[in-house]
Every structure is written in structure tokens, then in C-alpha cells.
Amino acid sequence: LYQVPRNQTKLTIMLEKLGMNYDGRPHSGLDDSKNIARIAVRIMHAGQLMTVSSLAPLEGAPAPQMPRYRN
Template sequence: MYVQPQEHPILSEFCTELTGITQKQVDEGVPLNICLSQFLKWIQMIQKEKKIIFSTDSQSNSSDAKVCAFVTWTDWDLGVCLHYECKRKQLRKPDILNSWIDLKATYRAFYNRKPKGLNGALQDLGIAFEGREHSGLDDSRNTARLAWRLICDGCVLKITKSLDKNLLLFMDSLGTSEE
């Protein structure tokens, strides 16, 4: 889903060249508040179907539920961009977007190497980047491929960042939060 920019509705040439997103795509998009609302409804449907919960979920502690988390490449999208955009626009951001696994930090710690971007991390492991860099969908698919490789290589993925102070205190008590 594309978010329709409300304040600067005309995309720059740089943005289009970098991401491949067209003016038509954002014109047909939805405002951020609607996107977040639709995203939350979709996630809730997936949670029921797949019996998954997020570490921030308080509603369901079913023993058959699998705990999951969002995986990102860096903290930028959830920790900076979305966080401050919602704050600035006084939008309620779903709590499930307040903690995540930063795969760049995880990659760096697990392999003891400093990656040169998502594409560089994939290349380091002999995996070809598929699609267009900086396309949200292609980047997310490649991030998932990298996460799977880390898991196959024995890495246990853990929350690396949380904007929820209570969750951070709980993770500290378990010895699982970022140092």
C-alpha cells in the first residue's frame, strides 16, 4: 500500500529515481492514518489465522501462540521515520510497531562484520539481491531472505530495539535487550 503524501504531494525526481515509486502510485495511495488503520486490521487477521502474537500483545497469552516480531534493516523506518511522523501528526501508531529486530545490528554481531548496506550483507553471504534497491517491497523481501539465512546459520533473532520502556525493562530482566 502506498501512503499519499499530504503536505508535499508531488514526488521529487530524486525520490522516484531512488525508489521507483511513481506520482500515480502515491496519488492513488491513502493518507498515513488510513494506511495504519488498514495495516492493523490486516495484521490482526494474520494473527488469528497464524496464531501469532507480538511481544507487546497483552491480550493473548495462549500456549499455542507463536511470538513474532517485525524485522527491519536498521532502526530508521520504525524508530525514527514512522515514530516521529506519527508524533508530529498526532496519530496513534500501533503498539506492535514499537519493538523490532534490527537485522543490520544482528548481522554485525552474529557474523562480526560491518555490512555495506542490505545488498552488501546479502552479497557477503553469496545471496543476490532480487528486485530494486530502495523499493519497500523488494527491500522487505530481501530482508526476509537475509533473516532466514541468519536463522539457518544458527542465529537466534531477538528484539534489538523497543520504544516501550516497560518492554525494555522486562527484556533487561531476562538479559535479552540490546547493550
């Protein structure tokens, strides 16, 4: 039902195919995340099963380190 060609997986195209508008500023991490969540909710409300296709490590990214300066 929601399968589209790989070249049409842009966020704006997914929203357009669902009859939705982009909310927020393009390429804002927070706004992109909110729009992706809206897409997921719409798909689940339509009865489509969503499955995990890959996993990120639970520990996440390493903590930032102080830069080392040369004398």
C-alpha cells in the same frame, strides 16, 4: 559469525557476504523487505539466534489528516 563493521551494514553488502543476489528493484520498500526477510531466514537456518534490539509502538503511525485550506 555474522558481525560486520557498522559501515558494512548496507543491504547489498549483507546479501553479498551471504552469497546471495539482490532480488527486485533497489530502494523499493517491498523488495527491500523481501530481501531482509531472506537474510533473516538464512541466518536462522545457520542456527544463529536473532533477538529484538528495539520495538516500534504498537499503535503505529497516526492516521493521515485532510489538509486545511486557508480562504
